[in-house]
Amino acid sequence: MKIVKGITLFIVVVVGLGTAYIYSGMYPMGADVPHNKLTYWLLETIREQSVERSSKDITIPPLDDPMLLLAGGPDYNDMCVSCHLKPGRVESDMSLGLYPMPPNLSLHADQHGHQHGDESHGDKSQGDGGSEDSGQSLRRQFWIIKHGIKASGMPAWGPTHDDQRIWAMVAFLQKLPELTPDQYQILTARDEMADSLSH
Amino acid sequence: MKILQTVICVFTFSVLTAASVQAHSPSEHKEKAEKPRCEAMQKMDHSKMNMDDPVRMAMMKKCMKADMEEEGPDRKHNEAAEKHHEDESVKSNDVEHNHKM
Numbered sequence: 001m002k003i004v005k006g007i008t009l010f011i012v013v014v015v016g017l018g019t020a021y022i023y024s025g026m027y028p029m030g031a032d033v034p035h036n037k038l039t040y041w042l043l044e045t046i047r048e049q050s051v052e053r054s055s056k057d058i059t060i061p062p063l064d065d066p067m068l069l070l071a072g073g074p075d076y077n078d079m080c081v082s083c084h085l086k087p088g089r090v091e092s093d094m095s096l097g098l099y100p101m102p103p104n105l106s107l108h109a110d111q112h113g114h115q116h117g118d119e120s121h122g123d124k125s126q127g128d129g130g131s132e133d134s135g136q137s138l139r140r141q142f143w144i145i146k147h148g149i150k151a152s153g154m155p156a157w158g159p160t161h162d163d164q165r166i167w168a169m170v171a172f173l174q175k176l177p178e179l180t181p182d183q184y185q186i187l188t189a190r191d192e193m194a195d196s197l198s199h
Numbered sequence: 200m201k202i203l204q205t206v207i208c209v210f211t212f213s214v215l216t217a218a219s220v221q222a223h224s225p226s227e228h229k230e231k232a233e234k235p236r237c238e239a240m241q242k243m244d245h246s247k248m249n250m251d252d253p254v255r256m257a258m259m260k261k262c263m264k265a266d267m268e269e270e271g272p273d274r275k276h277n278e279a280a281e282k283h284h285e286d287e288s289v290k291s292n293d294v295e296h297n298h299k300m
Contacts, residue, residue: 066257073257175254182239186258189235191265 031099047149052136055143060135063171069187072172075165077188079157080105086188088181098153106184108177109137141170237262 021027035043077086083094083102095102104111145166148156157166172187179187240262248255 064253066253066260069253069257070261179254182236182243183254183258186235186237186239186261187254189261190232191234191261191268 031097034099047152051140051143051149054147055139056136058139058142060138060142061167063138063167063174065171068168068171069175071165072168072170073184073187074190075161075169076172076176078190080169083153086181087176087179087184094153100152102153105173106176106179138170138174141173142166145169235261235265237265 034040076084081089082092083098084105085092085095087106089106090104095104142163144154146156146158146161146163148154148158176184235258237258240258
């Protein structure tokens with residue numbers, strides 16, 4: 001009986017202290033102060049588990065058509081480059097100011113610590129024909145672009161972009177780390193061809 | 200009365216907000232559209248490029264399209280000049296033909 005009382009008292013004290021801390025306003029919410037390790041782990045784990053669960057049943061279309069690069073490149077340049085950078089650009093106001101810091105998608109996954117389907121630096125843009133890991137990375141990218149991530153600065157592009165355009169961006173992301181600044185400029189220049197492909 | 204005013208304000212705000220969330224059309228970006236700098240492709244080492252590489256194929260398509268667009272007015276002008284020249288030839292042939300008759 002004493003044990004039950006002790007456990008109950010402990011829970012009440014922990015919940016009470018937690019509630020008091022939440023309402024005290026002492027937690028630093030500024031984006032220029034990093035989360036403590038516990039909060040960071042908690043949020044990151046929740047995010048990754050949720051994205052994996054939500055995206056696991058997405059069917060990946062073939063992504064090796066060059067025309068997809070011409071459709072996804074201009075969209076990436078218009079919508080993503082300010083945060084996720086491009087070849088030859090290592091930082092921007094957004095990439096430095098956002099917290100968590102958006103991954104530099106012009107680098108390979110192992111250089112920035114996030115997955116984006118290029119784990120072995122090879123051509124994994126073959127839809128479901130690729131390895132399971134790369135397939136899940138592609139699904140993950142598609143899901144994140146479409147639905148965004150809460151409280152991270154990553155918007156949901158799904159309400160304003162159809163799936164075809166989002167997959168074109170995913171296809172472009174697979175090639176982005178290998179592009180030179182000149183190649184990037186050619187592929188992302190928006191012209192009538194890119195416009196017609198996007199429709 | 201206040202409730203009615205509040206409802207009208209909220210409704211108006213909702214309608215305006217919904218109207219602004221329209222499909223993001225690529226044509227919105229036309230004002231800041233830029234041409235691909237395809238001259239950079241000439242500097243690239245093509246021997247190291249894989250002919251089946253989607254990046255290479257995409258760049259080729261883009262630059263071929265850009266070249267055609269650049270040549271567009273000149274090509275039309277040349278075609279018009281050729282047509283004019285052909286017409287003149289036909290006319291002169293007709294004149295010669297008439298003279299012979």
